[in-house]
Amino acid sequence: MPDVIVIGGGVAGLLAARQLAHLGNAVVVVEERDALGGFVARSTVAGVDLDSGAESFATRKGTVASLVTELGLGADIVAPNPAGAWVQWDGGAAPLPAAGVLGIPGVPLADDVRRIIGWGGALRAYLDRLMPLVRVRAETDLGDIVRRRMGRLVLERLVTPVVAGVHSADPSVVDVHTVAPGLTQAMTTQGSLSGAVMALREMAPAGSQVQGIAGGMHRLIEALEADCRYYGVEFRTGARVTAVSRRDKLRPGSAERLDAEISGARGQWIVEVEPVAGSVTGPDAAENFDARAVVVATGFRPALELLAQAGVEPGALAGEWPAPASVTVATLVIDDARLDARPRGTGVLVAPGTPGVTAKALTHSSAKWAWLGDSLPAGRHVVRLSYGRRGPDASAAAGRSAGAASGAEEALVPDLATVVRDASALLGIPLSEADVAGFATTAWADSLAFATVGHKARARQVLAAVDDVDGLDVVGAWASGTGLAATVEQTRLTASGLAAELRGAPRLRPE
Numbered sequence: 353m354p355d356v357i358v359i360g361g362g363v364a365g366l367l368a369a370r371q372l373a374h375l376g377n378a379v380v381v382v383e384e385r386d387a388l389g390g391f392v393a394r395s396t397v398a399g400v401d402l403d404s405g406a407e408s409f410a411t412r413k414g415t416v417a418s419l420v421t422e423l424g425l426g427a428d429i430v431a432p433n434p435a436g437a438w439v440q441w442d443g444g445a446a447p448l449p450a451a452g453v454l455g456i457p458g459v460p461l462a463d464d465v466r467r468i469i470g471w472g473g474a475l476r477a478y479l480d481r482l483m484p485l486v487r488v489r490a491e492t493d494l495g496d497i498v499r500r501r502m503g504r505l506v507l508e509r510l511v512t513p514v515v516a517g518v519h520s521a522d523p524s525v526v527d528v529h530t531v532a533p534g535l536t537q538a539m540t541t542q543g544s545l546s547g548a549v550m551a552l553r554e555m556a557p558a559g560s561q562v563q564g565i566a567g568g569m570h571r572l573i574e575a576l577e578a579d580c581r582y583y584g585v586e587f588r589t590g591a592r593v594t595a596v597s598r599r600d601k602l603r604p605g606s607a608e609r610l611d612a613e614i615s616g617a618r619g620q621w622i623v624e625v626e627p628v629a630g631s632v633t634g635p636d637a638a639e640n641f642d643a644r645a646v647v648v649a650t651g652f653r654p655a656l657e658l659l660a661q662a663g664v665e666p667g668a669l670a671g672e673w674p675a676p677a678s679v680t681v682a683t684l685v686i687d688d689a690r691l692d693a694r695p696r697g698t699g700v701l702v703a704p705g706t707p708g709v710t711a712k713a714l715t716h717s718s719a720k721w722a723w724l725g726d727s728l729p730a731g732r733h734v735v736r737l738s739y740g741r742r743g744p745d746a747s748a749a750a751g752r753s754a755g756a757a758s759g760a761e762e763a764l765v766p767d768l769a770t771v772v773r774d775a776s777a778l779l780g781i782p783l784s785e786a787d788v789a790g791f792a793t794t795a796w797a798d799s800l801a802f803a804t805v806g807h808k809a810r811a812r813q814v815l816a817a818v819d820d821v822d823g824l825d826v827v828g829a830w831a832s833g834t835g836l837a838a839t840v841e842q843t844r845l846t847a848s849g850l851a852a853e854l855r856g857a858p859r860l861r862p863e
């Protein structure tokens with residue numbers, strides 16, 4: 353009997369499994385896809401191994417870097433090209449201003465700000481310095497704060513493209529406390545939004561805010577899996593957990609209860625696993641596990657269902673959860689030596705309403721990551737574009753749409769012609785389909801915009817209710833806040849708490 357069943361083999365599930373196995377527990381990870389890693393994934397395009405999901409991590413607190421180092425990849429941690437990205441709007445393109453937070457300029461009259469919003473926009477933004485800040489309301493709407501203090505042009509041309517690119521959401525729905533912790537507090541001490549931006553920048557350590565791994569972030573998954581296997585973790589891929597139940601909650605005399613009794617089950621959890629139709633690695637038959645504890649490490653939608661089955665108080669799960677968002681990553685490997693000049697630095701963020709462009713962002717990956725650029729033949733480049741959810745930013749001309757997995761909203765999947773057209777418009781160089789050496793798209797369904805207003809409170813409510821159920825835990829980006837840094841931090845704390853509980857030791861709960 354395994355001690356713990358981990359449901360979901362993304363970063364959170366793998367890390368929880370690793371930590372529990374290190375502490376002597378027998379662990380089985382169940383993952384419905386054929387590949388482990390979830391949103392951290394490898395895709396091989398024109399013979400080059402690339403990330404088709406996450407490609408970097410926030411350096412905050414050194415959380416991810418220390419995990420990467422523990423796994424023996426510390427020497428391969430790299431910083432991106434400091435050249436930075438550009439922004440493109442209806443009328444031009446220019447490098448993002450140097451002194452900013454989420455696109456909010458710290459120096460509204462600086463040359464690099466005026467280049468994007470003109471004198472009119474810059475003077476309006478400068479009003480922020482002159483307008484008295486009577487009080488900071490207990491507000492959460494980043495878009496509203498920016499518009500009121502600095503005006504429409506700052507919002508539309510600077511902040512919206514950055515927030516859409518980083519958080520897949522519009523500034524009007526993101527929670528300022530989640531995406532820019534400390535910003536509103538700094539406004540009260542500095543008396544203005546731009547002053548608060550400068551104060552936050554001074555507090556942040558010098559250097560890049562993100563790092564990557566030479567060879568790609570997917571190496572993290574390979575290293576986690578190898579370490580898990582070394583410590584005896586078992587995997588079931590191509591297998592979906594369809595039901596989780598507590599033995600003591602099974603009706604006396606029911607078939608499930610009798611099954612459990614006949615099989616001599618000792619654990620308090622019964623986890624039902626079924627092969628996923630069409631999977632390559634899936635088991636031949638359904639399998640039931642008996643376990644002492646269950647860790648739910650899936651995305652939020654399956655997690656809510658599994659937690660309900662596991663007996664979590666239904667009221668805690670009932671919040672107003674937003675519709676699932678989808679994002680598609682399109683990768684081009686292209687031979688065009690004009691790109692050697694890195695015409696748009698590390699990439700381009702797109703302001704809404706930019707004509708002729710469907711993508712919401714472009715990363716010139718081989719310019720951003722030296723390890724990648726150096727590995728390619730002369731004149732070859734890797735460009736990655738992301739496409740938002742079907743909605744106002746997705747024009748009908750963009751291509752076919754593919755039904756995304758798990759019944760979530762359909763992802764917009766652009767065709768090659770659309771991607772080449774977008775890349776040409778964003779890089780300022782007419783590219784040709786004839787020069788494309790490789791093309792791939794990956795549609796990510798259910799990649800919820802975790803930074804939205806109210807999300808933190810809903811997730812906290814769920815976690816508090818999960819605390820009331822012995823031997824049950826939740827890890828993952830939807831519970832911790834999006835991104836690898838937050839996911840790794842929350843998973844480590846949760847897994848060590850569960851390991852203590854399984855040893856019979858008192859469990860310390862983080863605040």
Ligand SMILES: Cc1cc2nc3c(=O)[nH]c(=O)nc-3n(C[C@H](O)[C@H](O)[C@H](O)COP(=O)(O)OP(=O)(O)OC[C@H]3O[C@@H](n4cnc5c(N)ncnc54)[C@H](O)[C@@H]3O)c2cc1C
Nearest residue numbers: 360362363364384390391406407408593650828829835836
């Ligand atoms: C395109 C994209 C780019 C990103 N870029 C970055 C970045 O550069 N930096 C950064 O920090 N973050 C980035 N992120 C976010 C980051 O990747 C995620 O926050 C993180 O990987 C989430 O990990 P997770 O383990 O919580 O969830 P997931 O990766 O979603 O893993 C959950 C797993 O559970 C499995 N599962 C679901 N239901 C079941 C079931 N019933 N039975 C079995 N298995 C199940 C799923 O198949 C999945 O593999 C990006 C996300 C996307 C989509």
